[in-house]
Amino acid sequence: MITLKNVSKIFNAGRPNEFHALKNVTLTIAREKITVFKGPSGSGKTTLLSLIGCMSRPTSGRIFVDGQETTSLPERFLSDIRRSDFGFIFQNYNLIKGITVLENTMLPAYPTGRRHAAVKADAMRLLARLNIDEKAGQKVERLSGGEQQRTAIARALINNPAVIIADEPTAHLDMALSMEFLDIVAEFFGDRKTILMASHDPLVFEAGIVHAVVEMRDGSILEEKQIP
Numbered sequence: 001m002i003t004l005k006n007v008s009k010i011f012n013a014g015r016p017n018e019f020h021a022l023k024n025v026t027l028t029i030a031r032e033k034i035t036v037f038k039g040p041s042g043s044g045k046t047t048l049l050s051l052i053g054c055m056s057r058p059t060s061g062r063i064f065v066d067g068q069e070t071t072s073l074p075e076r077f078l079s080d081i082r083r084s085d086f087g088f089i090f091q092n093y094n095l096i097k098g099i100t101v102l103e104n105t106m107l108p109a110y111p112t113g114r115r116h117a118a119v120k121a122d123a124m125r126l127l128a129r130l131n132i133d134e135k136a137g138q139k140v141e142r143l144s145g146g147e148q149q150r151t152a153i154a155r156a157l158i159n160n161p162a163v164i165i166a167d168e169p170t171a172h173l174d175m176a177l178s179m180e181f182l183d184i185v186a187e188f189f190g191d192r193k194t195i196l197m198a199s200h201d202p203l204v205f206e207a208g209i210v211h212a213v214v215e216m217r218d219g220s221i222l223e224e225k226q227i228p
């Protein structure tokens, strides 16, 4: 379970361009469920996901991941948690050009100190399950959009994190590939992982696999809907 208590984020505090991106957000996110954050551009979805994923810190408020308060941890513990507990799928995939699908998939595992051969075997297994193992040796810049997405999914899974964070995962995909992404989410993550997605895309927030939709507006939560 992930809990946020009175979480606020102010950018450029004390300057003329001070901006309150999140205002006193209190929220409980169920474990092993799929939660989608929707809302207009600028409503705070990405800011919220980056705070939950320990990529930045709130200006005030507290965040707990499975009972552990992440907001009080020093940076070096925070980066350990970020690596072990969270997998990230970014809107533009953030794959590293010039290296292969396999190397991109293995990257988040390097700082964990796991044996190279074991990580490679896991990466190849994931790529095979995602039906992209034939491209393992190919540099990522030559992949199609759907293949880049599947590489990003494999990379997000390599450390077997409990939580997957996907920010606008279908933004660059056509309808068929967006549906494929949702099928992969249902098949791979099912009820074993906590999935948090930010999306404008009705295909995502109206998908049958989604358990909760949190609607955001101007840095606050407008509505929280549990889908039976």
Ligand SMILES: Nc1ncnc2c1ncn2[C@@H]1O[C@H](COP(=O)(O)OP(=O)(O)OP(=O)(O)O)[C@@H](O)[C@H]1O
Pocket: 011, 012, 019, 021, 039, 040, 041, 042, 043, 044, 045, 046, 047, 048, 198
């Ligand atoms: N580093 C920053 N400095 C200043 N303002 C920022 C910074 N990061 C985000 N913001 C502002 O905070 C607000 C919320 O941004 P955020 O990216 O969380 O919105 P979003 O709901 O994810 O939007 P989108 O759907 O367009 O991705 C925006 O107005 C944005 O300009």
